[in-house]
Amino acid sequence: MAQIEKRTAKSGTRWRVKWRTGGGRDGQWNVETFDFQVDAKRFKALVDANGNHRPTPQQLAEHGFVELLPAGVAAAPAPEPAAAVLTFRAYAEEWLGTLVKPHPETVRKYRERLEKHVFPRLGDRPIAEITRREMREWQQGLRDAGLSAKTIANIRGESVVPVFKAACRPGEDGEPAVRTANPMDGLPLPEGPRAERDILESPDEARLFLEAAYAVDPEAADLLLCKLSTGLRWGEVSALPPRAVNVVRGTVSIVQVLRKVNRRWVVEPKPKTKQGYREVPLTAAVARMVAERCAAASRDPGRQFVFVAPRGNHWRYEDFYTDRWVKIRDLAREKGLPRRMTMHGLRHSLLTLLATEGVDLAALRTMAGHASVTTTMNVYVHATRRHHEPVRQIVGSFLCVDELTTAGGRPTRMAARVVQAPVDS
Structure with a gap:
């Protein structure tokens, strides 16, 4: 997978794209330098889509990189598409322009994902001709490039499937549908290992x-204590204003969030979704600290x-x-915490604890701020070992087994007390 490096010199900042031919360790290094980061990102996407090989002269010309053409190779004029041919790129851009409900930052994220992960491979394809095989190969290409299954699911679910769904519906003025079927229907995500997130499973681990x-x-520990006890996202706890704290009720309300926009962290005056507006209870000790x-x-x-930061x-x-976090994580492991925790793992820890203790699903979804309890249960609730001892007791009582051992500790026979039902005379 190609890399982008920022290069700063007296003449200014430039962006360098590096990749090994074929992606292997023995591949030859290739480098291209650009004045603007957006051009570097577009070129990197072309290299990734081309299997870590240099884009062909035709691809360079089609995507506006005429200056990178080999010496003596003229840029052939791109053929004019037939008027009746509607490309995936053109339709997706039109679809983005019709969105009214998402936050502008969300629309920007959709467009960025399309530009980076979809358009290099599918952008110039007629949307009516794209097949399920092409979409399967596109997904697998992302997986081979190192993207996680969750990232691919996000790209697919937020920026690709809706485009095809819209193409299967009649136009706003009654025009016939562009497609008759959605090529993503029934197409599973590519297989890949799913790493289980480390969580705090016991009071001893939380104490460590x-x-x-x-x-x-x-100061940093107070923030992490609040995050662990409430399950708030980073953007919610780091932007928590004093006006959101209700000292009498011992709760905090989510009224704003911190979000990264164009590489800058800004405070947004509202959560991402309507489910983000919620009131979360605090324990007595945490409520005192927050107060x-x-x-x-x-x-x-x-x-x-x-x-607040320093x-x-x-x-x-x-x-x-x-x-802060790296030092805290490493010190906790030195103290005996058998986990490699992440900050988001604290949110997983709380939701798993609440589910294990039998908090009802509606309350669990509300605490998480999710639109669907399926997301809460399938993504944030993990299996723990807390059930092992109750299982041992229940199964042992059911079997009613006594183990007789020798002096050496090895079992010699198993004596089971079997309660026989009375025999009818």
Whole structure:
């Protein structure tokens, strides 16, 4: 898979695309440098779609990279498409223009995914002619390029399937449907290993983690304690304002989020979806900690957040991860925590705990801020070992087995107490 490197010199910033021919370790290194990052991203997508080989002269010309054509090779004019041919790219752009409900940042994300992962392979194909085999090969190509099954599912579900669904419906003015069937229907995701996220499974593991957090930085530890006890997403807990805290009820409400837009972290005045608006209960100890921080914020007119970085602003994810989280994670492992935790794993830990303790599904979905409880149960709730001992007791009682052993500890015979039903005379 090609890489993009940022190169800074006196003449300015440039972007270099590097890849090995064929993608293997023994492949020859290739390099192309661009003045703009967007051009580097487009060229990288072409290299990835071409199996880590240099794009052909025709591809370079079609995608506007005429200056990269080999010496002596003229850019052949691209053939004009027939008026009746509607490409996937043209239809997808039109579909994006009709979206009214998603947040503008969400629409931007859809377009970015299409430009990076879909258009290089399917953009110039007539949308009416794309087959299920092509879509299967497209998915497998993403998997071979190193994308996870979840990432492929997101690209497919948010930026590809809706385009084909729209193409199967009549137009707004009654025009006939562009397609008669959706090539994604019945097409499974490519196979691949699904890594189980590490979670905190017991009070001892939670204690080890929190001890490490408070040993590294009490300020950062307060944020992580709130995150672990509420299951909030990073963007929700890092942008939590004092006005969202209800000290009397001991709850926090999600009224704004921190989101990365064009490589900058900005505070959005509303959650991503309507399910994001929710009120989450706090334990007594966490409620006291949050209340104290709100009181401190009330004495500082310039403080806008419950949890603040050393400079008084909200925590940026990258800064928190590098300067705090890595140290906390490593110290927790030194203390004996047998897990390689991630920050998002804290959210998984809480939702798994609540599900294990029998919290009803509706409440669990609300705590998570999900639109569907299926997402909560299938993605965020994990199997733990807490059921092992109850299972041993239940099965042992059912079997009623006594194990007789010798002095050496090896079993000599098994004596089962069998209760016989009375025999009818």
